[in-house]
Amino acid sequence: MITDPELGEEWQTEALEPARSADGSAPRERATGGPGRRPWLWALGGAVVASAVWGGGLYAFGDRTAEPESSYRASKNLCQDFKAQALSGITGDMHSKKPLNLESDHPAVYAARCGLENAGKDGVAPDFEVVAQVALHKKTDPSAEFDAPDLRTLAYMGGVRTAAVPGLGERAVMNVTSGDWLLVLKVLDGGAVFTVEASASTYAEKNGRPATDVDAVQAAMIEDMRELMSTLKK
Template identity: 85%
Template sequence: MITDPELGEEWQTEALEPARSGDRAPARERPTGGPGRRSWLWALGGAVVASAVWGGGSYALGDRTAEPETSYRASKNLCQDFTGRALSGITGDMHKKKPVNLESDHPALYAARCGLENAGKDGMAPDFDVVAQVALHKKTDPSAEFDAPDLRTIAYAGGVRTAAVPDLGERAVMNVMSGDTWLILKALDGGAVFTVEAGASTFAETNGRPATDADAVQAAMIEDMRELMSALKK
């Protein structure tokens, strides 16, 4: 059970206050005859400094091209590595229907995605969807942007609860939306970002699936993510 949200405040933005004319510093009068040598040298000096910063980025800003460390392997088939064992105990076997497996390998990022849905009883339509994703960053450290919400969660602003999940990778968060029936778990570990997403029309008993609650689903998601991370560990 996940309690005591550490990141539970709503995301808010504040409009910038327009500058008032009275706040502007009075302009200095400049001697006639052009900008003068002093201003020209200042501009030239700025260009030289900027060139030195970008040309010698390792010296001025640290080595920003260093590849992030990752201790996970690329998945040849994420739907085989992600069994969804704990979630299947709640939703029914998630592998009875053909899973949707996607993979992309780019010089900067390896990504894999597995989409699963339960099989409705007696031919009924599925009512529970699960998506697992893994992204292995090869060029840049993903930690700087990990806490930024994606556009889907921003669309639910005011109805999103975010809680930190302890002891899962370097850090992990659970986003709970849409009446507790849409859950997104993200975990960061080095250059790897794992995501498990679960959504249902309802957690009440339906189509032969027994009733459950959001806490049980969250616990199952965390357990299944631990197993996935363990399966992909080098």
């Protein structure tokens, strides 16, 4: 394997001595006036050709992955499809305020996103926010990157606890940040990736909402995720 030089080590940039003939004389000048082609240029040319052939071979023989299978339809309004009934039962009605609905139909990925929050009373800010997202991959299989950590979560929200969630799609995980204030449920099923995020400013009683706990919120997220996947099933 060809590697870069070690850190702190420099490439040699001195001019190379021209190769000598068997009798020790220097090579003849070409008609153009330049020295004969140096052996290392032949090696370099061979490496370039080999790389081109190798790259072409990868392209020709399957480097392009097959289109992933998906048994889910695109959602034209995810906030209508994502009812969040279980979450609303413990956080207050998540649909009482105008939701934020977005969608993007890219040739590689169809994505839909819905942002909800419970209603604060008398101008009080909401204390629960929920975001649901669906990504339907059209060109490549998302399973290879499914377990990659979310850098936003790691950078801004401290340590993350991860646990597998059985019974949802092919694979599902629940990520819980330090302080339990952000929960992220991710599900992989074929070419589809579903995400539900729930963030809480407090689990204590507030705005007429009874106190709850992180376990109850996680259970509600799983129930609402299952309902969403069923709704979008073809």
